[in-house]
Amino acid sequence: MGEVISPRVLEALAAVTGEVHLDSALRIVAREAIDHRLAQLAERIRTLEYKYGSTFEAFDTRFQAGEIPDQYGYEVEQDYLEWEGLLCWQQRLRGVREWVRLVKETPTVHSSSGRS
Secondary structure, eight states: OOOOOOHHHHHHHHHHHSOOSHHHHHHHHHHHHHHHHHHHHHHHHHHHHHHHTSOHHHHHHHHHTTOSTTTTSHHHHHHHHHHHHHHHHHHHHHHHHHHHHHOOOOOOOOOTTSOO
16 A cells, blocks of 8 residues: 655655655755754763763763762763763664665655556
């Protein structure tokens, strides 16, 4: 079963991307959304690096060694968990961005009978 996209959404995609082919327009929007999200993640990561004066890897090493002041306090633990999550999300998005960049523009043909 095929998905239906409203003509208004198609028009909006074409207007935003300058691309009339749905596949190409979606790839452009996806790349731009990923890049935007990566920029937001990088900014938050930089904020945490500035706050603690190190990268997460160095902070984690100090944390595991018990060298962070008040490391079991709410704020430090929350920052640790957030920072770790941001880095995981950043890594996943970089992988998705690479996949979107490499995906070929080969249309997929679907038929209602189940045959392609």
